[in-house]
Amino acid sequence: MTTPTPARAGYPQAFTYEWIKFRSVRSTVWTTLATALAPVVGAVFVAATGSLRADDTVLGGSLTLSVVAQMLAAVVGALLVTGEYGSGTLRTTFTANPRRATVLGAKATLIASVMYAVGLLSCTVAFLLGDALLPSGKYAQGEPFPALFGVAGCFAVAGLLGLAVGTLVRHSAGAVTTVIGLLLLPSLFGPLFGDARRWVAGVSPTAALEKLTQTSDATADAVGSLGPWPSLWLVAGYTAVLLLTAAGVLRRRDT
Amino acid sequence: MSPGPVLPSVEGMIEATELTKRYGDKTAVDRLTFAVRPGRVTGFLGPNGAGKSTTMRLILGLDAPSSGRVTIGGRRYADLAAPLRAVGSLLDAKGVHGGRSAYQHLAGLAASNNIPRRRVEEVLDLVGLPPATARRRAKGFSLGMGQRLGIAAALIGDPEVLILDEPVNGLDTEGIRWIRDLMRSLAAEGRTVFLSSHLMSEMELTAEHLIVIGRGRLIADTTTHDFITANSRAHTLVRSPRPERLRALLEARGATVALAATGALRVEGPDPAVIGDLARDHGLAIHELTPARSSLEEVYTALSQDATEYRAAAQHPEEARR
Incomplete structure (x- = not known):
């Protein structure tokens, strides 16, 4: 058969395919909307209840719920692949493009860029809302730039972490539980480790986010003294390792 | 093949x-x-x-x-x-x-x-x-x-x-x-x-x-x-009011006879003309005489059964030998 367009199933095609799949299923679209909404709702809530501590910053207070949004970002990342395992469409996907690392790469680009954009937009809006609603002069402002770009980066990295865990675990429920556990448990169980707490809690993706939002919760005692940006690079680093592991497993695994 | x-x-x-x-x-x-x-x-x-x-x-x-x-x-x-x-x-x-x-x-x-x-x-x-x-x-x-x-x-x-x-x-x-x-x-x-x-x-x-x-x-x-x-053997479906007698006669001449699900005799070996002549020679009435081939369905079922028996034999070789 002669075809006018060149026959090709490469990376750009895989990305377009992933984008069509992403926006044509309710679970991913709604969870992404929830991710975008959470920080904004949090900013309004904090301003309305006046529940900000005296030593907190406007930026940190406004982004109180950004940690929840970060977890939702990770859930979307997991759903991107576990949804395909659950519905059996991963076989369809791999018959359309048998180069599995390319498929995972396309999914990774998609989740990282969507979550970066969602994080940046929603957290900026949350900060502006908080700034407008909170009484001026009462709290330190905090440094929104370039911190907000880092916050967005935290969202992107959480999405990638979810994608890696989803690829390894395959089942939606298991993957969502695992990835939320990864994000939540270090800060939950950190105190049990005594002096080692700052290391246990400090390496988690939520710690990097808290440091970047300059919340008063992010004390050196609780999450270590590693700076906000190095924390983000650390999280990005182990997420990359996990994602490469997932790619290796995916390439060898029978589907 | x-x-x-x-x-x-x-x-x-x-x-x-x-x-x-x-x-x-x-x-x-x-x-x-x-x-x-x-x-x-x-x-x-x-x-x-x-x-x-x-x-x-x-x-x-x-x-x-x-x-x-x-x-x-x-x-x-x-x-x-x-x-x-x-x-x-x-x-x-x-x-x-x-x-x-x-x-x-x-x-x-x-x-x-x-x-x-x-x-x-x-x-x-x-x-x-x-x-x-x-x-x-x-x-x-x-x-x-x-x-x-x-x-x-x-x-x-x-x-x-x-x-x-x-x-x-x-x-x-x-x-x-x-x-x-x-x-x-x-x-x-x-x-x-x-x-x-x-x-x-x-x-x-x-x-x-x-x-x-x-x-x-x-x-x-x-x-x-x-x-x-x-794989399908040609056979003839035969119906007669006295199937046992006909069956004995056919088997005596070397035919393989089985009872089909419909109640007719499934005869392998002699062709319909031979069966008809044999019945007439012995004064037996024939109500049906249909030449047939086994369908793919039957062939396949037979092959599957062979495979199943083979599997059973492979799992219990000592029983199969007995």
Whole structure:
């Protein structure tokens, strides 16, 4: 058969395919909307209840719920692949493009860029809302730039972490539980480790986010003294390792 | 078995060579060697668990073979530049996300292989899915509509090769006829059509060539006609008011006689004329005398039973020896 367009199933095609799949299923679209909404709702809530501590910053207070949004970002990342395992469409996907690392790469680009954009937009809006609603002069402002770009980066990295865990675990429920556990448990169980707490809690993706939002919760005692940006690079680093592991497993695994 | 004519080009030919797949200590596909040629419908037969679906997953590169290889047009599936333009496949009804519309499902597949978007409307039209239906979520689709969507997805890239696992499973008579006619017309266009089915009667009507497997091993690779001729024994169905007497007479002359499900005698050996003459010579009335051949269904059932017995014997060799 002669075809006018060149026959090709490469990376750009895989990305377009992933984008069509992403926006044509309710679970991913709604969870992404929830991710975008959470920080904004949090900013309004904090301003309305006046529940900000005296030593907190406007930026940190406004982004109180950004940690929840970060977890939702990770859930979307997991759903991107576990949804395909659950519905059996991963076989369809791999018959359309048998180069599995390319498929995972396309999914990774998609989740990282969507979550970066969602994080940046929603957290900026949350900060502006908080700034407008909170009484001026009462709290330190905090440094929104370039911190907000880092916050967005935290969202992107959480999405990638979810994608890696989803690829390894395959089942939606298991993957969502695992990835939320990864994000939540270090800060939950950190105190049990005594002096080692700052290391246990400090390496988690939520710690990097808290440091970047300059919340008063992010004390050196609780999450270590590693700076906000190095924390983000650390999280990005182990997420990359996990994602490469997932790619290796995916390439060898029978589907 | 029958090697068939050697074609100058391997374009569109599926070739398995010593293909083997083991899961743990269970061998699902066992040194399978066969070729599926273009221009005809090739049926893939085997009892449940014979390894048909595994073989199809191996062809499509979804599972990796433990040893051996399988190629399409001389290349592994994973090495095809735009697989959907070379090979269309339908593995099971669950290749579609229920929450996605048929249109989006096809649009995604088209995008994945650089296929123009207008092709989506073309295949929807080809399989008879109305545009309004295609915009609805696939969850609400009937089995027949779901199968039409699956076929549309397989045809999206206008492929030379079609690989379909149980395409008529669960379809009504009209749907089965539709698929049968479509497969035949696609093969007539020079495409390779490889489809599995457990419906023997359907294969007999649709497939010109058969690849039969049992327990992962090749049982036959031949034309449907030759397969039936070689494996089905000619016999005669005989009805008489005195079947025991007739049976004794026939057996005395060396015929093999069995009681058919209909209550008639199933006689192998003498032809109808001989049986009729024998009955007349002994003053026996004959109410029916029908020459018959066993259908593909019967041949296949017999082969499956052989395979089952073989398996039983392999598991309990000491009992089999007794």
